[in-house]
Amino acid sequence: xxxxRKPRKLGDMLSEKDTAAQAPELAEAKTVAATxxxxxxxxxxxxxxxxxxxxxxxxxxxxxxxxxxxxKKDVCTNVAEQVPDSAACAPKRVKGYRVQTTGKKLFVLDxxxxxxxxxxxxxxxxHDVYLPLITLEELDGHKKGMSDVSRNARQVSRYLDQMxxxxxxxxxxxxxxxxxxxxxxxxxxxxxxxxxxxELPSSLPQGKADNQIxxxxxxxxxxxxxxxxxxxxxxxxxxxxxxxxxxxxxxxFSDKTLDDTDMLYSGRLELPADxxxxxxxxxxxxxEDGHTWYKISGPLVREMFTNLFVYLPDNSFMAQVKxxxxxxxxxxxxxxYMQPKFSVWGITARNREQCFALNLxxxxxxxxxTLLGQAGTGKTLITLAAALAQTxxxxxxxxxxxxxxxxxxGEEIGFLPGTEEEKMLPWMGALEDNLEVLNKLxxxxxxxxxxxxxxxxxxxxxxxxxxMRGRTFLNxxxxxxxxxxxxxxxxxxxxxxxxxxxxxxxxxxxxQIDTPYLTEGSSGLTYVVDRFKGWEHAGHITLQxxxxxxxxxxxxxxx
Numbered sequence: 001x002x003x004x005r006k007p008r009k010l011g012d013m014l015s016e017k018d019t020a021a022q023a024p025e026l027a028e029a030k031t032v033a034a035t036x037x038x039x040x041x042x043x044x045x046x047x048x049x050x051x052x053x054x055x056x057x058x059x060x061x062x063x064x065x066x067x068x069x070x071x072k073k074d075v076c077t078n079v080a081e082q083v084p085d086s087a088a089c090a091p092k093r094v095k096g097y098r099v100q101t102t103g104k105k106l107f108v109l110d111x112x113x114x115x116x117x118x119x120x121x122x123x124x125x126x127h128d129v130y131l132p133l134i135t136l137e138e139l140d141g142h143k144k145g146m147s148d149v150s151r152n153a154r155q156v157s158r159y160l161d162q163m164x165x166x167x168x169x170x171x172x173x174x175x176x177x178x179x180x181x182x183x184x185x186x187x188x189x190x191x192x193x194x195x196x197x198x199e200l201p202s203s204l205p206q207g208k209a210d211n212q213i214x215x216x217x218x219x220x221x222x223x224x225x226x227x228x229x230x231x232x233x234x235x236x237x238x239x240x241x242x243x244x245x246x247x248x249x250x251x252x253f254s255d256k257t258l259d260d261t262d263m264l265y266s267g268r269l270e271l272p273a274d275x276x277x278x279x280x281x282x283x284x285x286x287x288e289d290g291h292t293w294y295k296i297s298g299p300l301v302r303e304m305f306t307n308l309f310v311y312l313p314d315n316s317f318m319a320q321v322k323x324x325x326x327x328x329x330x331x332x333x334x335x336x337y338m339q340p341k342f343s344v345w346g347i348t349a350r351n352r353e354q355c356f357a358l359n360l361x362x363x364x365x366x367x368x369x370t371l372l373g374q375a376g377t378g379k380t381l382i383t384l385a386a387a388l389a390q391t392x393x394x395x396x397x398x399x400x401x402x403x404x405x406x407x408x409x410g411e412e413i414g415f416l417p418g419t420e421e422e423k424m425l426p427w428m429g430a431l432e433d434n435l436e437v438l439n440k441l442x443x444x445x446x447x448x449x450x451x452x453x454x455x456x457x458x459x460x461x462x463x464x465x466x467x468m469r470g471r472t473f474l475n476x477x478x479x480x481x482x483x484x485x486x487x488x489x490x491x492x493x494x495x496x497x498x499x500x501x502x503x504x505x506x507x508x509x510x511x512q513i514d515t516p517y518l519t520e521g522s523s524g525l526t527y528v529v530d531r532f533k534g535w536e537h538a539g540h541i542t543l544q545x546x547x548x549x550x551x552x553x554x555x556x557x558x559x
Contacts (some may be wrong), residue, residue: 008379009174019244049151063152103227104187106130108217110233111138111209113252116517118155120232121189122182123254130190130229134209136160146430148487165188172407192216196223200245210238217247226377234517263535264372264526267541268309268356275300275312293331294319301329307366309334309541311354311395318352320359323536345385353543354378360539361386364396368495368538369505370483370529374556379507380481381434381506387477387505391459397477397503400460402431403468403494405485405515429480431462464488468497475501483525484508485515491524 105127113120114135121129128289142153159180164171166179174188196219203210213231220229230248233239240247272278279298286293304310304321310331311318319331335342337349337358344362348356360369361383371379390396439453480486480494483506491506500503505529510520521527532538546553 032242043513095501103307104128105228105230106190106224107222108132108213108229108231109135110213110231110235111135111142111239111301112234112517113232114139114156115142115149116234116252117254118152118159120252120254121156121159122177122180122185124177124187125184126186126192126319128187130220131160131192132213135193136191138209148489196220198222204241208242210235213249214238214242214245217242218245219229221247231312238474264542265305265529265540267307267539268311268353269300269303271300271317273313273314291335293322294331294333295328296331297328301327304329306536307360307534307539309359311352313351318355320356335362344382347382347385347438349382350378351543353541353545354382354547356541357382357543358386360541362390362444363539366537366539367498368528368532368535369501369503369533370525370538370540371505371507371543372510372525372529372540373543374509374511375542376546376548376552376556378547379543380430381437382481383479383505383507384431384434384460385438387479388456388459391477392455396475397501398475401463401473401476401478402460402481403463403465403478404430404481405465405490421446431460435460465494468494471497472499473497473502475505476497478502480504480506482508484510484513484523485518486524487515487518488522488524488527493526495528 019223079345080218091238093523103203106129107124107127108130109120111134117123123424139153139156142149143157143343144150163175163177171191172193174190177185177187187189196216198215198230198398200206200211200215200218204214206212217229217231228248230250231239231242232250232252233242234252239251276283279296279300282297284295301324304324306324308321309318310321317333319333321329322332323330334356335358337344338351340348342348344358349358356379357369357371358367364500372378376390384400387397391398435456439456478494483491485508486494495504506525508523508525510523510526513520513523529540533540546556
């Protein structure tokens with residue numbers, strides 16, 4: 001057994017108590033380390049008892065230090081009291097937000113976020129929301145009018161009024177965000193109840209509303225030390241100014257359906273070359289209603305949805321998924337509209353995606369169709385051809401209703417004279433161009449073409465979206481062009497107009513959005529494509545190849 005160290009070293013270590021008068025915390029740490037080392041090597045029980053005393057003193061000191069911390073609070077104490085020390089919290093990422101900080105956060109909302117999405121109050125999960133007084137003032141200034149912004153401002157005011165009515169306790173302690181039934185909102189809503197004074201650079205005008213909100217955020221950041229204060233705004237310039245002032249600022253991401261539009265559902269799936277070898281072992285095949293059906297099972301079934309189109313690269317096999325039951329999928333071979341004998345109103349599909357789109361448009365069991373694609377892919381042309389064939393030839397629909405979002409690319413040209421349809425005519429250039437193409441395909445002399453043109457126009461009604469609320473469409477085919485410029489709320493308003501026997505087709509290109517504050521991820525068209533994915537009465541296809549002209553195709557790629 002090795003001998004213990006000489007007592008001299010123990011005395012040397014304990015002699016540091018003289019130095020402890022100048023640095024008490026360092027002396028305690030060294031004394032504890034020394035006694036523990038001696039105890040471990042010499043097995044001395046009395047030394048261990050002495051070492052326990054400094055530990056108890058240190059714990060007491062730390063508690064005293066924590067108890068003294070709240071004395072530094074000021075006007076924002078009610079916000080800070082609601083949250084534990086952020087050092088004890090694990091790093092957590094809020095859905096849709098990129099600020100990589102720890103603990104429970106306080107999100108200060110800009111007015112444009114509330115006017116863009118009234119439900120944004122309840123989209124911050126366990127975190128708290130703070131509303132400056134100037135935000136409430138701006139909401140009051142935008143509440144009058146019939147625009148979507150005014151409606152949203154009024155809805156936010158209703159939410160705040162209901163929360164104040166249902167909220168219990170003092171407003172300074174915060175109002176639970178889940179008091180109206182939003183179970184995902186676990187935080188609290190705080191209002192600015194006192195004046196917050198802070199200094200901003202002299203180059204920023206003090207009277208501007210955006211700068212006042214920045215001042216509130218800066219004051220909160222300087223006051224609240226145990227949590228992160230984040231400004232949420234749809235205004236890019238305001239986020240830049242906040243970042244320049246050293247403040248956290250983020251865009252509002254919760255309205256986005258997808259973070260990456262490349263992940264958007266395309267409606268089609270290319271099958272591998274060994275598809276039949278890997279999925280055809282227990283395959284069943286039969287013919288019904290003039291179509292060939294297959295029932296397959298295999299690993300690829302997990303990636304399929306109802307009404308998804310599957311194909312082999314050489315187009316030798318093109319089918320549509322009709323039903324999915326566990327690991328088994330039922331496929332139906334689609335009609336090849338690229339063949340002249342299956343032409344629709346004189347139109348034949350020029351590529352595989354157009355063939356899939358015509359299968360959706362001509363299927364009476366599909367009530368909702370969305371077609372995405374860049375300019376020149378033939379979205380409007382094949383939709384009008386299918387609509388005329390089903391309205392005039394098959395008599396499935398009584399008339400065609402054509403509408404679109406009236407968002408201009410350039411400057412407005414002023415008020416338009418005439419009736420509702422006459423005011424909409426300048427927006428209907430795509431309709432006129434495609435009707436001219438379809439009318440020429442009918443052949444015959446000029447008199448017969450004029451008669452056909454009059455018949456076609458008698459069955460097509462051009463309507464404005466401004467007067468859609470409250471209507472119900474019975475046995476009508478509704479075509480919504482340029483649907484990428486609609487918000488999710490506007491899209492819901494239009495789709496819920498469908499009555500018995502009606503069909504709605506949405507056309508658009510999410511790369512050409514002209515509506516302010518709408519992006520590819522938050523567009524109403526992206527929203528419905530994702531939400532209707534897999535429903536047995538809805539279908540979607542993304543068109544790839546441009547068929548307008550070689551100039552248009554090159555311009556789409558090069559520009």
